[in-house]
Amino acid sequence: MVRSHVGEPQGSSDNLRGGPAALAAKSATTTIPIIFSSRADPVQIGLITALKQAGSNITGIVSMSDGFVAKQIKLMHAVAPSATLIAVLVNPSNPNNPKEISEARGAQALLGIKTTVLQARTSREIDAAFAKLAELKVDTLVIGADPYFDSQLDKFAALAARFGMPTIHPLREFVTFGGLMSYGPDLANAYRLAGIYTGRILNGEKTVDLPVQQSTKVELAVNLKTAKTFNLTVPQSVLGTADEVIE
Secondary structure, three states: OOEEEEEEOOHHHHOOOOOHHHHHHHHOOOOOEEEEOOOOOOOOOOOOOOOOOOOOOEEEEOOOOHHHHHHHHHHHHHHHHOEEEEEEEEEEOOOOOOHHHHHHHHHHHHHHEEEEEEEOOOHHHHHHHHHHHHHOOOEEEEOOHHHHOOOOOOHHHHHHHOOOOOEEOOOOHHHOOOOOOEEEEOOOHHHHHHHHHHHHHHHOHHHHHHHOOOOOOOEEEEEHHHHHHHHOOOHHHHHHOOEEEEE
């Protein structure tokens, strides 16, 4: 049996264009059971043809990030209501890129603020993006969901502090590195569900009888120490819904 995490960091997102480990496993076997955990739409990337009937030897857990960018922008707007320009950083190699940009545009119209989209796929391009943020006088930054971005949490937190840029990231670990906020899927829950599926298959069940599950659990974390350095007051409406608050 093969367990794969769709979108595991591999040093550069250029390496992810051809598909992550689950796609490689799918191309290698049609008989060995494959359990995947994915934040990308597995139908869109060609891993499966339908959620209800994934395939004869493949199934798994999906934690799709639909709507997260819009929610992240709303959270940043709540914490920094005077912000007039919010940037969204995306990876052009990520298949979710157009969807995240669309969400940013929708949030712009809803909140009556301006958004700008920057792109980066390497460490050097991330540095250049932050320099561009300063040049554009962006007020806050939303980092899109991306495997390579996930591997750069400490870098993002350090750059956000250096440039005085309030920033939100999908992964909870970002706030432990000193980032301001995180909002995104609870990956630990998704991996737990994948583990349950693995156990069921080891006990004799068939992948064809296990439809792809959607992990809908999300989590919000806030770093009040970082908020203080930015002279921001996090409203109770945000703190009251946070799963973790670092004081």
